[in-house]
Amino acid sequence: MENPFEDRLRFERRVPPCAIVIFGANGDLTQRKLIPALYRLAYERRFPPGIAIIGNSRTAMTDDQFREKMREAVQKFLEDSPFDVDLWNDFAKGLFYCSGDIGDPAMYAELKVRINKVAEERGTAGNVLFYLSTQPSQYIPVVENLGAVGLNNSAGWTRIIIEKPFGHDTESSNVLHDAVRKVFRESQVYRIDHYLGKETVQNVLAFRFGNGIFEPLWNRRYVSHVQITAAESIGVGGRGGYYQEAGALRDMIQNHLLQVMATIAMEPPAVFEPDAVRDERAKLLRSIRTLKPEEVATHAVAGQYGAARVGGEDALGFRQEKGVDPESQTNTYAAMTFFVENWRWAGVPFYIRTGKRMPKRVTDIAIQFNDAPHSVFVDAPIMSRSGRGPNLLILRIQPEEGISLRFRSKQPGAGMRLRPVSMDFNYGSSFGERSPSAYETLLLDAMAGDSTLYTRQDMVDASWKAVQPVLDVWSETKHQFPNYDAGTWGPQASEEMLQRRGHTWRVP
Amino acid sequence: MPAVQAEKLLQQLDEVWVSLGKQQEEAGGVLRACAITLIAVVDEAADIGETLADIMHDNPSRAIVIRISDDGRPLSARAFAQCWMPFGRRQQICCEQVEMAASSASFADVPSVLRGLLAPDLPVVLWVRHPDALKLPAMAAVMTLAHKVVVEPRGYEDWKWLMDEVARLNRAGIVVADLAWTRITRWRDLTARLFDAPERRAQLAQVDRLVIEHSSPEPGPAVRYLAAWIANCLGRRLDTRFHQAGSTKYWQIQSVVLSGPSVEFALRRTEHQVVQMQAASLESCTLFPQLKEAELLREELAILGPDPVFQKVLAAQ
Numbered sequence: 001m002e003n004p005f006e007d008r009l010r011f012e013r014r015v016p017p018c019a020i021v022i023f024g025a026n027g028d029l030t031q032r033k034l035i036p037a038l039y040r041l042a043y044e045r046r047f048p049p050g051i052a053i054i055g056n057s058r059t060a061m062t063d064d065q066f067r068e069k070m071r072e073a074v075q076k077f078l079e080d081s082p083f084d085v086d087l088w089n090d091f092a093k094g095l096f097y098c099s100g101d102i103g104d105p106a107m108y109a110e111l112k113v114r115i116n117k118v119a120e121e122r123g124t125a126g127n128v129l130f131y132l133s134t135q136p137s138q139y140i141p142v143v144e145n146l147g148a149v150g151l152n153n154s155a156g157w158t159r160i161i162i163e164k165p166f167g168h169d170t171e172s173s174n175v176l177h178d179a180v181r182k183v184f185r186e187s188q189v190y191r192i193d194h195y196l197g198k199e200t201v202q203n204v205l206a207f208r209f210g211n212g213i214f215e216p217l218w219n220r221r222y223v224s225h226v227q228i229t230a231a232e233s234i235g236v237g238g239r240g241g242y243y244q245e246a247g248a249l250r251d252m253i254q255n256h257l258l259q260v261m262a263t264i265a266m267e268p269p270a271v272f273e274p275d276a277v278r279d280e281r282a283k284l285l286r287s288i289r290t291l292k293p294e295e296v297a298t299h300a301v302a303g304q305y306g307a308a309r310v311g312g313e314d315a316l317g318f319r320q321e322k323g324v325d326p327e328s329q330t331n332t333y334a335a336m337t338f339f340v341e342n343w344r345w346a347g348v349p350f351y352i353r354t355g356k357r358m359p360k361r362v363t364d365i366a367i368q369f370n371d372a373p374h375s376v377f378v379d380a381p382i383m384s385r386s387g388r389g390p391n392l393l394i395l396r397i398q399p400e401e402g403i404s405l406r407f408r409s410k411q412p413g414a415g416m417r418l419r420p421v422s423m424d425f426n427y428g429s430s431f432g433e434r435s436p437s438a439y440e441t442l443l444l445d446a447m448a449g450d451s452t453l454y455t456r457q458d459m460v461d462a463s464w465k466a467v468q469p470v471l472d473v474w475s476e477t478k479h480q481f482p483n484y485d486a487g488t489w490g491p492q493a494s495e496e497m498l499q500r501r502g503h504t505w506r507v508p
Numbered sequence: 509m510p511a512v513q514a515e516k517l518l519q520q521l522d523e524v525w526v527s528l529g530k531q532q533e534e535a536g537g538v539l540r541a542c543a544i545t546l547i548a549v550v551d552e553a554a555d556i557g558e559t560l561a562d563i564m565h566d567n568p569s570r571a572i573v574i575r576i577s578d579d580g581r582p583l584s585a586r587a588f589a590q591c592w593m594p595f596g597r598r599q600q601i602c603c604e605q606v607e608m609a610a611s612s613a614s615f616a617d618v619p620s621v622l623r624g625l626l627a628p629d630l631p632v633v634l635w636v637r638h639p640d641a642l643k644l645p646a647m648a649a650v651m652t653l654a655h656k657v658v659v660e661p662r663g664y665e666d667w668k669w670l671m672d673e674v675a676r677l678n679r680a681g682i683v684v685a686d687l688a689w690t691r692i693t694r695w696r697d698l699t700a701r702l703f704d705a706p707e708r709r710a711q712l713a714q715v716d717r718l719v720i721e722h723s724s725p726e727p728g729p730a731v732r733y734l735a736a737w738i739a740n741c742l743g744r745r746l747d748t749r750f751h752q753a754g755s756t757k758y759w760q761i762q763s764v765v766l767s768g769p770s771v772e773f774a775l776r777r778t779e780h781q782v783v784q785m786q787a788a789s790l791e792s793c794t795l796f797p798q799l800k801e802a803e804l805l806r807e808e809l810a811i812l813g814p815d816p817v818f819q820k821v822l823a824a825q
């Protein structure tokens with residue numbers, strides 16, 4: 001029987017009660033993102049009564065000590081909403097803690113008892129959501145141990161959320177997948193890519209498939225090339241040790257930016273349902289042309305920032321950051337040229353770049369349209385000096401979310417002088433409501449069983465394959481690092497990569 | 509020639525844009541935003557500046573405010589822009605506003621001016637905050653311009669007449685919303701939550717009684733809508749009682765209790781802004797922060813088409 005009081009027009013989507021088990025509950029991600037997002041969902045009345053959260057890590061704590069620690073985290077990291085004591089007290093009643101080592105089978109037996117007890121007390125109907133917020137090396141032991149005590153199935157549903165990285169190359173990603181597959185069905189596995197949860201990335205789908213006027217232009221006939229930029233102004237800060245192992249290509253391009261590219265370039269799904277959308281994304285990722293080793297030098301650029309003065313202050317170079325090897329070969333900047341081998345995109349370059357210590361924090365996607373075939377305005381050639389045609393569509397993801405269309409217009413006055421103007425749509429000023437954070441969206445989706453915004457193993461696998469040749473060549477290369485100054489847009493070689501095709505990077 | 513012309517007002521708006529653009533040239537001009545035309549009919553002294561400014565942020569509109577007085581003044585109007593600077597940005601965002609003053613008599617001139625003033629190709633919402641205006645003959649013509657009519661019964665003495673009028677408009681095929689209905693969305697939402705769990709849903713068949721406590725001497729429109737909605741959802745009439753509990757400046761719902769011989773499901777306001785949900789072993793609390801007028805309007809502006817659930821409630825009146 002359906003709930004007779006349901007009103008889909010006005011009520012927010014509600015999720016069934018469940019127990020959320022967080023591994024790594026004493027960690028940074030839990031305190032900074034997960035618990036604040038969960039509290040925020042309770043604040044917004046998005047949670048059913050009876051939700052339970054069970055944290056695990058090694059540090060010994062009672063339930064009350066854990067609650068106190070999480071209260072501090074929420075008060076510290078909660079963004080743009082007030083902390084309410086009454087609501088917190090109610091929320092905290094559903095917080096529990098189970099200490100123990102992830103590698104210790106006895107811990108899982110105890111965890112199982114806790115989960116069953118909570119199910120009875122809080123009415124979670126056996127639904128369990130596991131969240132792996134631990135170091136990646138611990139993913140496999142956790143999954144195996146969950147399987148060993150039978151926690152991979154329950155009277156209700158059982159799902160597991162895995163944080164990136166999903167391996168560090170094609171092979172290790174397959175090893176992880178094999179271990180997971182032995183215990184969980186693919187439909188139970190939710191691989192989080194918090195970029196896909198961002199409101200503006202979702203808006204790309206609305207923009208493309210909710211309007212009739214852009215999609216006809218969305219192909220090789222009209223699009224010259226696409227530029228995807230994800231720049232950060234900060235360096236690696238305290239994460240130098242971790243970052244040194246990953247680098248920009250692994251940390252950003254292999255996962256987030258290839259997902260963004262897939263969202264931009266995929267075919268329209270027949271229906272907006274999880275597997276239909278993910279099928280199209282996966283298909284696109286599989287169509288990315290694999291580079292031959294000899295092509296890597298012309299299609300990929302690695303960079304690392306060196307010390308420079310930025311805004312009147314001395315900025316450290318990467319090799320001087322804490323925990324970083326002074327001879328480090330890690331890329332803090334990476335740029336790649338991808339080609340998609342299908343009818344829609346054949347021959348259209350997709351340029352993707354990402355880096356630390358760039359002039360500002362910005363993520364956007366620029367679709368550069370082809371020039372008009374012939375200029376009727378003698379004094380106004382179609383191409384600007386930058387070699388860029390006038391029509392540019394920019395989908396801005398952060399910090400200011402929105403869409404801009406650049407076109408030409410007549411400059412007022414006598415004669416026919418043209419100048420570029422920009423038509424802007426600002427997501428924030430048109431819909432000023434607070435957007436839910438990516439973690440709020442994704443957690444709620446997982447509880448509701450909606451995996452549209454989660455990555456599937458075939459997508460993970462295809463995106464590793466797209467970058468694997470570069471990883472292989474770079475691991476054998478001794479780079480001349482540092483090759484860009486902190487506070488600049490990256491190495492010169494990256495400009496050269498575009499110039500080979502007569503293009504230039506925009507200044508976002 | 510009428511004294512107030514739409515064209516002149518549009519010209520004034522154009523001039524406003526040119527001068528704003530010049531003033532803000534260094535910051536890259538101003539950003540003009542418009543997603544709807546919002547016509548607000550208010551009484552002479554109404555202070556809606558804050559509400560309008562608030563909704564402009566997510567519903568940038570051409571706002572046309574019509575103030576109605578009892579004197580015999582002729583229609584007058586002026587146009588200007590409302591701007592704000594979003595946090596952390598250099599460029600201002602501006603919306604257009606037209607203020608008109610009319611008497612009950614000169615309101616007859618309003619529809620002809622409005623026709624030329626609507627922002628092209630965008631939805632039009634009519635917000636009647638001064639319900640007496642619904643009795644003016646020219647109102648019917650104003651309503652034909654709008655995609656949706658929103659009425660505000662709060663503080664209106666003749667609310668029984670207004671409820672009938674809303675039901676009549678609905679029967680006449682006008683998309684109409686009542687902010688008393690909007691105010692109970694969260695009560696309805698919590699009611700639905702009580703029955704998300706299948707085992708509680710199974711007990712619904714036993715429910716035969718509904719008690720709603722309210723803080724006003726009489727059960728106002730919200731209480732009546734809520735009771736009618738519950739009966740509609742269950743498909744049967746319950747033994748329904750309304751009681752006064754406490755008294756606040758404006759009416760407030762204090763509790764909603766559904767019960768039967770051996771079951772009870774309750775929502776109770778325990779403190780000013782906290783509502784407790786109770787049913788057998790279930791106990792959970794939710795925040796009900798004070799709702800601002802702008803939040804209610806925002807909810808209505810997000811739904812420009814018909815609201816079938818409300819239409820059913822109106823039809824059952």
Ligand SMILES: NC(=O)c1ccc[n+]([C@@H]2O[C@H](COP(=O)([O-])OP(=O)(O)OC[C@H]3O[C@@H](n4cnc5c(N)ncnc54)[C@H](OP(=O)(O)O)[C@@H]3O)[C@@H](O)[C@H]2O)c1
Pocket residue numbers: 023024025026027028029030032056057058059100101102103132133134135136163164165
């Ligand atoms: N931090 C972020 O913003 C962020 C962003 C995106 C993705 N991620 C990913 O999210 C995951 C978690 O990141 P994090 O930054 O939160 O890591 P973290 O700070 O290192 O937290 C992991 C926690 O796990 C616990 N732990 C470690 N070894 C354990 C063991 N053997 N048994 C039980 N508990 C153990 C530790 O608490 P005890 O000392 O009490 O055991 C530690 O606090 C990683 O996979 C990371 O890549 C993080």
